[in-house]
Amino acid sequence: xxxxxxxxxxxxxxxxxxxxxxxxxxxxxxxxxxxxxxxxxxxxxxxxxxxxxxxxxxxxxxxxxxxxxxxxxxxxxxxxxxxxxxxxxxxxxxxxxxxxxxxxxxxxxxxxxxxxxxxxxxxxxxxxxxxxxxxxxxxxxxxxxxxxxxxxxxxxxxxxxxxxxxxxxxxxxxxxxxxxxxxxxxxxxxxxxxxxxxxxxxxxxxxxxxxxxxxxxxxxxxxxxxxxxxxxxxxxxxxxxxxxxxxxxxxxxxxxxxxxxxxxxxxxxxxxxxxxxxxxxxxxxxxxxxxxxxxxxxxxxxxxxxxxxxxxxxxxxxxxxxxxxxxxxxxxxxxxxxxxxxxxxxxxxxxxxxxxxxxxxxxxxxxxxxxxxxxxxxxxxxxxxxxxxxxxxxxxxxxxxxxxxxxxxxxxxxxxxxxxxxxxxxxxxxxxxxxxxxxxxxxxxxxxxxxxxxxxxxxxxxxxxxxxxxxxxxxxxxxxxxxxxxxxxxxxxxxxxxxxxxxxxxxxxxxxxxxxxxxxxxxxxxxxxxxxxxxxxxxxxxxxxxxxxxxxxxxxxxxxxxxxxxxxxxxxxxxxxx
Numbered sequence: 241x242x243x244x245x246x247x248x249x250x251x252x253x254x255x256x257x258x259x260x261x262x263x264x265x266x267x268x269x270x271x272x273x274x275x276x277x278x279x280x281x282x283x284x285x286x287x288x289x290x291x292x293x294x295x296x297x298x299x300x301x302x303x304x305x306x307x308x309x310x311x312x313x314x315x316x317x318x319x320x321x322x323x324x325x326x327x328x329x330x331x332x333x334x335x336x337x338x339x340x341x342x343x344x345x346x347x348x349x350x351x352x353x354x355x356x357x358x359x360x361x362x363x364x365x366x367x368x369x370x371x372x373x374x375x376x377x378x379x380x381x382x383x384x385x386x387x388x389x390x391x392x393x394x395x396x397x398x399x400x401x402x403x404x405x406x407x408x409x410x411x412x413x414x415x416x417x418x419x420x421x422x423x424x425x426x427x428x429x430x431x432x433x434x435x436x437x438x439x440x441x442x443x444x445x446x447x448x449x450x451x452x453x454x455x456x457x458x459x460x461x462x463x464x465x466x467x468x469x470x471x472x473x474x475x476x477x478x479x480x481x482x483x484x485x486x487x488x489x490x491x492x493x494x495x496x497x498x499x500x501x502x503x504x505x506x507x508x509x510x511x512x513x514x515x516x517x518x519x520x521x522x523x524x525x526x527x528x529x530x531x532x533x534x535x536x537x538x539x540x541x542x543x544x545x546x547x548x549x550x551x552x553x554x555x556x557x558x559x560x561x562x563x564x565x566x567x568x569x570x571x572x573x574x575x576x577x578x579x580x581x582x583x584x585x586x587x588x589x590x591x592x593x594x595x596x597x598x599x600x601x602x603x604x605x606x607x608x609x610x611x612x613x614x615x616x617x618x619x620x621x622x623x624x625x626x627x628x629x630x631x632x633x634x635x636x637x638x639x640x641x642x643x644x645x646x647x648x649x650x651x652x653x654x655x656x657x658x659x660x661x662x663x664x665x666x667x668x669x670x671x672x673x674x675x676x677x678x679x680x681x682x683x684x685x686x687x688x689x690x691x692x693x694x695x696x697x698x699x700x701x702x703x704x705x706x707x708x709x710x711x712x713x714x715x716x717x718x719x720x721x722x723x724x725x726x727x728x729x730x731x732x733x734x735x736x737x738x739x740x741x742x743x744x745x746x747x748x749x750x751x752x753x754x755x756x757x758x759x760x761x762x763x764x765x766x767x768x769x770x771x772x773x774x775x776x777x778x779x780x781x782x783x784x785x786x787x788x789x790x791x792x793x794x795x796x797x798x799x800x801x802x803x804x805x806x807x808x809x810x811x812x813x814x815x816x817x818x
Contacts, residue, residue, distance in 0.1 A: 245326060245337065250311075253326060256333035257310045259297045266317065273792055277800075281317060282306045283537050283567065284494065287799050300713045302800065303567060304537075305705075307713035316534060319447035321349075348421070352474050355414060355422045356443075356451035362408050363396025363441040363454070370397050376440055379459040383503070384586050389510040393486060394443050398436035398456055405434045423453060423470045436467065442502040444469070444520070445485040447531075452480060455502050455520070466501075468520060479527040483509075483517040488535050495538035498524070500552065504542075504581040511590040524556045529563050538569045542597070545575040554609045557602055558633060563705070564602065566639030572605050573597035603646040606633055607653050623654035631665050638704060640666075685780075686720035689773045692766045693727045699770050700728040707774055714781065 260276055263269065269276040269292060280290035280301040289303035300307035306316065314325045323337075330337045367390075370376055376397040380390055398405070409419050419425055426435045439456030446452055453469030469475055483505040487496065493515040499505055501518055508516040515536070519528065524541075532539055541556050543549035553572050560570050575584055575597055585593050600608070610630045614622070630650050637643045647665060651658040693699060703711070708728055715722040789801045 245323070249335065249337070250326065253329050253333060253335055254297065254310060256335070257297075257329055258294070259299065259310045259313070260292055260294045262310050262329075262332075263292050263299060263313060272798065273788065277798065280304060280306065282534055289800050296716070298713065298716065304565075305709035307709060309716075319531070319534075348418075349474055351418055352422055352472065353450050355409065355418060355424070356453070356474075358409065358412060358414075359405060359422070359424055359454070360394060360396065360443045360451050362405065363398055363443075364394055365396075366399050366404075367395065367397035370399060372400060372438075374400070374438060374459055376459060379440070384510075385506060386510060389506055392509075393483075393506055395506070396441040396443070398434065398439045398441050400438040402433040402437070405436070406432055421472060423472045423475065435469070438462070439467065442482070444475070444480060444482055446480065447484050447488065449485045449489070450474075455482070457502065466521060476527075477520045477522055478525040479531070480520060481517045481528055481531055482520060484531065484535070487515045487517050493536050495540055496532055496536050497540045497542055498532070498556075499542050499581050500544065500549070501582070507582040507585050508590070508593075511585045511593070513585070513590050513593070523552060524559060526559065526563065529560060533563065533568065537567055538571075540571045540573060542573045542581055543575070544580045545577040545598075550574060553605065557605045557609065560602065561606070561633055561636040562638055564637050564639055564642045565705075566641045568639070568642075570602040572600045572602065574600070603642075603649045606630070606646060607649045611653060623656065626650070626654055627656065627661065627664070634665050684720070685773055685776060686718050686724075689770060689777070690720040690723040690727075692770050692773075693724055696766050697727050697731045699767055700731045702767065702771055703728055703774065707778075710778065710781075711774075714777075 260269065263278075264276075267278050267281055267290075269278040270288075272291075274293070274295060276292040276294070277288045278290050278292070279285055279288050280303055282301060283304040283306075285303050290299065290301045290306075292299045298307065298309055299313060308316075310329060311322070311325055314320065314328060315322065318325070318328075320328070327337050367376055380395065385395075406419070406425050409422075409424070410416075420427065420432075424435055425432050427433075436454060436456040438460075439458055442455040442457070443451045444453045444455060453472065453475035455469075456467045458465055468477070471477065481498075482502060486509070487493065496515045496517055497508065497513060499508065499516060499518045501521075505516045505518045517532070529539075539560075541553060543553045553574060557570075557572065564570060573594060575581065579596070581593075584596060588596055607630060610633065611626060614625055614629060627650065630646075634643060634646045634650065637646055643666060644662065647661050648658055650656075651661050654661075703724075708725070711721055711725050711728075715725050789797065792801075
């Protein structure tokens with residue numbers, strides 16, 4: 241187990257860190273009253289919505305909901321772990337964590353990164369100096385790749401033979417245990433041998449440019465055609481995107497193009513398309529989507545036109561729904577059946593590439609895919625089946641306007657009235673606390689909400705990603721809100737049991753009697769109270785923000801501040817989902 245860094249040390253790092261100075265070293269900030277504002281680094285925007293509070297030592301984006309302290313900012317910006325971030329911040333303020341950590345898991349991670357660098361250099365050198373009959377350089381040239389693009393993506397060569405990499409690492413005095421932990425070497429029946437042999441290699445990097453693992457492709461007819469590094473302590477396929485470092489380094493990108501393979505990324509990049517990345521031979525995951533949405537609000541999935549490509553597109557569509565907020569856009573492009581991105585862009589060039597694809601917005605793909613699954617005709621009965629089949633997918637959509645767009649597409653496909661479908665799929669909850677709440681209704685709002693989640697932790701499914709981000713931004717100022725966030729995190733990892741909750745209460749020195757026993761609500765009433773309470777909490781927070789805005793002379797209001805006041809004073813009643 242890794243040695244825990246004392247809370248006092250973490251607090252000292254935060255105490256010595258000036259969050260305005262830290263964030264100001266990465267983006268331009270302008271003072272706005274007591275706070276500072278700038279363009280959010282976590283989503284594309286033209287009007288500043290990113291606020292930094294020197295008093296609270298916190299930041300918050302009113303556009304995408306990102307928020308937290310200096311540690312959270314650096315973790316999200318650089319894609320680093322908690323310990324790595326603390327190390328970086330510690331160096332800035334003169335605190336050496338290496339003396340505190342000792343020999344822990346993070347030290348092991350650093351050694352694995354070092355091994356990956358050694359392996360990458362080895363593969364790169366082998367490509368330049370190879371004299372084998374396979375002729376990897378000739379293969380790359382025949383595929384139309386330039387030396388410049390190969391250098392940019394650090395394409396390499398794993399030579400034939402059973403122990404070239406093993407011998408190389410052993411000569412570097414790397415302990416055998418770490419060599420095996422790297423995933424570069426396989427073992428069978430007591431014999432060790434190189435995992436990648438006679439393959440073109442593609443280093444897989446994180447956003448910071450650290451090599452996590454490798455992909456390998458044969459240049460003949462051997463099987464399998466592609467072989468990736470196995471999962472290791474630093475390489476997790478479901479949380480990694482190939483090409484993310486090259487696509488984002490030193491750039492502000494409008495969109496990201498997600499393809500299926502290494503060669504697609506390299507070919508499209510060489511042709512002049514920017515922001516091209518790839519999944520690692522698996523369906524897109526939520527972790528990968530989170531990584532992509534840190535860089536841009538617009539994703540373009542590009543798939544082969546064959547059956548496998550279409551199925552991959554449909555899977556990506558459905559898993560993306562609950563992350564589809566109103567400020568995000570997701571499009572899909574499918575090639576003709578005989579094409580793939582690598583071949584097509586070389587044939588027609590970057591300008592013509594997307595004109596040769598079949599484009600669909602995510603709402604169209606969703607409805608069309610459900611329709612195809614049902615082999616949908618045009619009868620009333622079949623249209624009812626289509627609505628029932630599409631309903632749970634539409635309910636998953638995060639943004640209310642995005643939800644309306646999907647319902648509009650569904651209405652068009654079924655000839656049903658759009659407003660009727662909206663009422664059927666998105667049922668507004670009108671809730672006013674009943675008399676049976678008794679003394680409970682007199683408790684502070686945050687205490688009531690914490691009590692609800694303690695008794696019914698599964699209600700966290702009604703807390704959206706945006707709501708959770710909002711609560712995290714407030715939790716330093718409220719023990720009750722911290723309790724809500726903690727329970728949400730406990731339950732999201734695995735369904736929380738009563739024992740889990742009680743253990744948490746005891747560790748947190750919270751009173752069961754105060755927060756639990758006084759709760760008289762049924763589960764259904766609790767559900768409604770929670771949704772209503774979060775809305776009230778948002779309103780209260782927004783109201784306080786607006787009070788601060790009114791203290792500023794009107795001529796100094798930003799466009800964002802004007803829009804916030806306008807929305808709050810003219811908006812209709814919220815319509816939370818059931």
